[in-house]
Amino acid sequence: xxxxxxxxxxxxxxxxxxxxxxxxxxxxxxxxxxxxxxxxxxxxxxxxxxxxxxxxxxxxxxxxxxxxxxxxxxxxxxxxxxxxxxxxxxxxxxxxxxxxxxxxxxxxxxxxxxxxxxxxxxxxxxxxxxxxxxxxxxxxxxxxxxxxxxxxxxxxxxxxxxxxxxxxxxxxxxxxxxxxxxxxxxxxxxxxxxxxxxxxxxxxxxxxxxxxxxxxxxxxxxxxxxxxxxxxxxxxxxxxxxxxxxxxxxxxxxxxxxxxx
Ligand SMILES: Nc1ncnc2c1ncn2[C@@H]1O[C@H](COP(=O)(O)OP(=O)(O)OP(=O)(O)O)[C@@H](O)[C@H]1O
Numbered sequence: 001x002x003x004x005x006x007x008x009x010x011x012x013x014x015x016x017x018x019x020x021x022x023x024x025x026x027x028x029x030x031x032x033x034x035x036x037x038x039x040x041x042x043x044x045x046x047x048x049x050x051x052x053x054x055x056x057x058x059x060x061x062x063x064x065x066x067x068x069x070x071x072x073x074x075x076x077x078x079x080x081x082x083x084x085x086x087x088x089x090x091x092x093x094x095x096x097x098x099x100x101x102x103x104x105x106x107x108x109x110x111x112x113x114x115x116x117x118x119x120x121x122x123x124x125x126x127x128x129x130x131x132x133x134x135x136x137x138x139x140x141x142x143x144x145x146x147x148x149x150x151x152x153x154x155x156x157x158x159x160x161x162x163x164x165x166x167x168x169x170x171x172x173x174x175x176x177x178x179x180x181x182x183x184x185x186x187x188x189x190x191x192x193x194x195x196x197x198x199x200x201x202x203x204x205x206x207x208x209x210x211x212x213x214x215x216x217x218x219x220x221x222x223x224x225x226x227x228x229x230x231x232x233x234x235x236x237x238x239x240x241x242x243x244x245x246x247x248x249x250x251x252x253x254x255x256x257x258x259x260x261x
Contacts, residue, residue, distance in 0.1 A: 010069065010178065031240055037211055043232035053213070058080075103139060146169065166200065182212060
């Protein structure tokens with residue numbers, strides 16, 4: 001890929017196992033993510049990709065194993081605590097407020113960084129007003145970056161699906177994450193929207209310095225933009241390496257062709 005500087009390990013997943021009753025969603029999964037990397041998680045339907053992301057952001061608590069971010073464990077942390085440690089995510093099925101404007105939706109991503117409470121904001125007293133203005137400036141920068149200025153006051157529900165995905169990315173970016181988890185950012189998009197989203201992901205990685213963990217079904221996209229790829233199948237890791245390494249891995253080829261497991 002590019003000549004960008006990949007750093008030390010920022011996120012480490014160690015021996016994670018997760019089951020729902022008798023269903024083993026993840027079995028003994030380990031991999032690491034390096035700073036500034038774009039790391040993809042791929043695999044056939046039901047392989048465990050979303051479950052893995054949900055373990056990383058504290059939605060699911062795995063029965064075994066641990067996850068560390070910059071050396072800090074977060075085995076028993078909830079989503080809010082994980083977010084406070086600098087992990088943000090976008091969702092496969094968008095989690096936006098459809099009746100609210102683009103600006104206000106992205107503003108919700110700033111809530112972690114707002115010091116003054118709602119009463120202060122309602123009264124719009126000096127410090128609260130100053131803080132809100134600062135937060136708005138940050139959000140406006142994100143809106144410019146994502147090239148959605150024309151829609152800043154538009155209710156999100158009226159935008160095309162591709163633009164809604166971009167707003168969802170904006171909401172996650174507003175959290176100023178160190179690690180950004182993207183759950184199928186191109187799903188349901190046309191070719192042009194996919195190209196735009198690819199460009200934004202690469203720019204987020206480059207300009208915001210975010211480390212990115214990405215689930216994506218479009219193999220062309222994954223192989224183009226990822227630095228390294230983890231491959232899951234039936235909840236087990238069957239491949240891990242650069243796109244070129246993964247592409248010639250026999251287990252991965254079999255899983256995708258459905259010939260043997
Ligand atoms: N909340 C849940 N309750 C019960 N079973 C679940 C739950 N979440 C996931 N599973 C099961 O765990 C396994 C892995 O599912 P997961 O959604 O993580 O796979 P995936 O690779 O993300 O699939 P897809 O590509 O279809 O989104 C599947 O067998 C699924 O049915």
